[in-house]
Amino acid sequence: xxxxxxxxxxxxxxxxxxxxxxxxxxxxxxxxxxxxxxxxxxxxxxxxxxxxxxxxxxxxxxxxxxxxxxxxxxxxxxxxxxxxxxxxxxxxxxxxxxxxxxxxxxxxxxxxxxxxxxxxxxxxxxxxxxxxxxxxxxxxxxxxxxxxxxxxxxxxxxxxxxxxxxxxxxxxxxxxxxxxxxxxxxxxxxxxxxxxxxxxxxxxxxxxxxxxxxxxxxxxxxxxxxxxxxxxxxxxxxxxxxxxxxxxxxxxxxxx
Numbered sequence: 033x034x035x036x037x038x039x040x041x042x043x044x045x046x047x048x049x050x051x052x053x054x055x056x057x058x059x060x061x062x063x064x065x066x067x068x069x070x071x072x073x074x075x076x077x078x079x080x081x082x083x084x085x086x087x088x089x090x091x092x093x094x095x096x097x098x099x100x101x102x103x104x105x106x107x108x109x110x111x112x113x114x115x116x117x118x119x120x121x122x123x124x125x126x127x128x129x130x131x132x133x134x135x136x137x138x139x140x141x142x143x144x145x146x147x148x149x150x151x152x153x154x155x156x157x158x159x160x161x162x163x164x165x166x167x168x169x170x171x172x173x174x175x176x177x178x179x180x181x182x183x184x185x186x187x188x189x190x191x192x193x194x195x196x197x198x199x200x201x202x203x204x205x206x207x208x209x210x211x212x213x214x215x216x217x218x219x220x221x222x223x224x225x226x227x228x229x230x231x232x233x234x235x236x237x238x239x240x241x242x243x244x245x246x247x248x249x250x251x252x253x254x255x256x257x258x259x260x261x262x263x264x265x266x267x268x269x270x271x272x273x274x275x276x277x278x279x280x281x282x283x284x285x286x287x288x
Contacts, residue, residue: 043066091115094110115214120214129157133166137226146219
């Protein structure tokens with residue numbers, strides 16, 4: 033492709049975009065530029081489903097940043113991950129709580145990451161439970177990420193091992209329906225100061241009765257809704273049965 037800049041003709045060329053090694057260095061697309069040096073620092077956003085061929089991941093985007101160009105192939109680093117807003121909405125349902133957060137943590141190799149977890153509880157909760165869950169989310173992510181280098185972190189995130197493991201741990205605090213990393217990106221911001229509460233387990237045990245009461249209340253509501261639905265169905269059946277009996281009686285009277 034050629035464009036004019038004044039009297040000078042500038043020729044643009046296509047360059048292949050190569051995903052980083054976390055994605056097996058696959059070619060994920062093409063990008064156009066009039067000079068390979070102008071590609072350095074540019075970012076490319078692509079749906080994770082296009083790389084993995086897994087349609088379930090079409091609501092997740094990954095971000096790559098170009099750091100070098102060799103033989104018309106742009107080399108990239110993995111710098112971001114995000115679940116799209118429509119996909120987030122599909123996680124949320126009635127009578128469930130959505131808990132969001134955003135903070136910065138350091139990996140083992142000192143790369144700062146802004147991470148935004150998302151939790152959907154199995155039942156409606158009170159403010160005290162949300163506060164404790166949010167504190168536990170920070171604690172677990174802080175401990176997990178500081179023991180991994182950035183490449184290891186990105187691998188367990190993409191494979192969903194990180195999310196599944198943390199969901200199991202959070203469910204010990206309160207029943208969890210969904211745990212996801214809604215977004216992460218490399219940042220220059222300073223790490224968030226996170227308080228590790230060593231007495232967390234003891235405090236959690238002291239709140240056990242409160243959690244059980246909330247669960248019981250939720251179960252009673254669901255049972256009541258089920259009973260209401262059954263009662264309405266029974267009433268409809270009785271009405272239909274009565275109408276059929278009335279029709280039968282009229283037919284018998286006519287035949288006489």
